[in-house]
Amino acid sequence: MSQKNKIKKRKSVAFPMMGNVYIPVKTILKKLGAKVVLPPENNKTTLDLGVKNSIEGICFPYKLNLGNYIQALNLGADTLLMFQAPGTCRFGTYTITASHVLEKMGYKFEMVVFDMYKEQMKEVIKKFSYVAQTKNPLKIINAFRLGFKKFYALDKIEIKLFKTRPRELNRGDSEKIYKRARKLIDKAENSRELKKVMKKVMAEFDSVEIDREKDVPIVYLTGEFFVLLDPFTNMDIEKTLGELGIEVQRQIMLSDWLEHVLTPHLFYKKESHRERSTKYAAEFMKRAIGGECIESIGDAVFAARHNADGLIHLSPFTCNPEIVTQNILPKVSEHEDIPVMSLILDEFTGRAGYITRIEAFADLIKRKKAKKKMLIKA
Numbered sequence: 001m002s003q004k005n006k007i008k009k010r011k012s013v014a015f016p017m018m019g020n021v022y023i024p025v026k027t028i029l030k031k032l033g034a035k036v037v038l039p040p041e042n043n044k045t046t047l048d049l050g051v052k053n054s055i056e057g058i059c060f061p062y063k064l065n066l067g068n069y070i071q072a073l074n075l076g077a078d079t080l081l082m083f084q085a086p087g088t089c090r091f092g093t094y095t096i097t098a099s100h101v102l103e104k105m106g107y108k109f110e111m112v113v114f115d116m117y118k119e120q121m122k123e124v125i126k127k128f129s130y131v132a133q134t135k136n137p138l139k140i141i142n143a144f145r146l147g148f149k150k151f152y153a154l155d156k157i158e159i160k161l162f163k164t165r166p167r168e169l170n171r172g173d174s175e176k177i178y179k180r181a182r183k184l185i186d187k188a189e190n191s192r193e194l195k196k197v198m199k200k201v202m203a204e205f206d207s208v209e210i211d212r213e214k215d216v217p218i219v220y221l222t223g224e225f226f227v228l229l230d231p232f233t234n235m236d237i238e239k240t241l242g243e244l245g246i247e248v249q250r251q252i253m254l255s256d257w258l259e260h261v262l263t264p265h266l267f268y269k270k271e272s273h274r275e276r277s278t279k280y281a282a283e284f285m286k287r288a289i290g291g292e293c294i295e296s297i298g299d300a301v302f303a304a305r306h307n308a309d310g311l312i313h314l315s316p317f318t319c320n321p322e323i324v325t326q327n328i329l330p331k332v333s334e335h336e337d338i339p340v341m342s343l344i345l346d347e348f349t350g351r352a353g354y355i356t357r358i359e360a361f362a363d364l365i366k367r368k369k370a371k372k373k374m375l376i377k378a
């Protein structure tokens with residue numbers, strides 16, 4: 001075989017979009033030497049493509065993932081990446097179902113699956129290295145180190161945004177910094193650059209003019225991972241709440257997942273979200289049943305006992321684990337005295353009705369908080 005024929009064709013790699021996750025994942029792949037084909041961030045076209053080629057009752061996140069794949073394949077991708085956790089819920093069937101649909105549509109591709117029941121971190125490194133066609137340990141360490149730092153950086157600016165936005169005096173100031181920060185984090189080529197970026201953007205956040213005396217209620221957000229982390233899917237609920245003068249808190253963050261799912265237990269000393277949730281949910285649920293069900297119940301109890309004024313639970317239509325959560329949450333609400341609202345999302349969710357429900361909930365918790373304050377004073 002000639003030397004020319006021995007050179008492997010570089011794979012054009014794509015993966016599903018979910019909020020900010022593409023920034024660190026793209027970084028890792030590029031640093032490993034892979035050619036990344038990035039589909040557009042989730043939008044109406046992505047959703048339409050996914051809906052058109054899916055059966056109606058399948059999970060909402062699957063429809064968006066499928067739309068991402070179609071857009072990426074049309075842009076020239078030939079290798080698709082996806083996580084899979086078989087056995088717990090329909091998440092275990094995403095890759096098989098999507099592969100069948102895409103093959104039937106005539107696309108030629110290789111689906112590379114990270115089986116999260118296998119060795120997790122080892123499985124991720126193995127599959128990333130495979131698609132990037134490298135076994136260079138130094139390259140692998142450096143790529144993952146920078147990618148992981150970006151996961152943490154993105155969470156840090158998000159948390160800062162949650163705190164600053166409801167208190168800002170000029171609407172939109174913190175949002176502008178956040179959007180700029182995302183771009184800068186995306187562009188950072190190494191840890192030194194990233195550190196500089198973070199120093200600069202955190203200082204910018206701190207310089208936003210805010211009302212320090214404002215009594216800001218806290219709403220804890222919980223629910224299914226994808227709808228929580230993808231602003232297109234949840235119709236930017238965090239922005240709506242922030243602009244209504246509400247501070248958002250949530251435990252389900254990108255880095256949280258990174259630590260609890262990917263990091264071997266040996267290196268992970270903190271109490272995991274799952275462990276905390278299992279403890280707090282114990283009165284209402286004895287064991288995890290898949291998805292983020294036990295996390296949602298645990299978060300509701302945790303929020304009530306840690307000064308949150310309300311809890312919003314987000315779930316995709318027909319999501320089995322979150323249907324169970326929805327049926328338990330009224331009991332938690334009564335028992336823990338915390339207002340709870342469940343919102344279900346799919347392609348038919350109307351924006352106007354959705355926002356009206358959030359506004360009504362915000363009014364309710366503001367009145368409840370004011371009443372509580374008056375009773376304490378009296």
Ligand code: SF4
Binds near residue numbers: 059089091
């Ligand atoms: S958690 Fe819910 S939405 Fe996500 S894959 Fe499972 S059933 Fe579908």
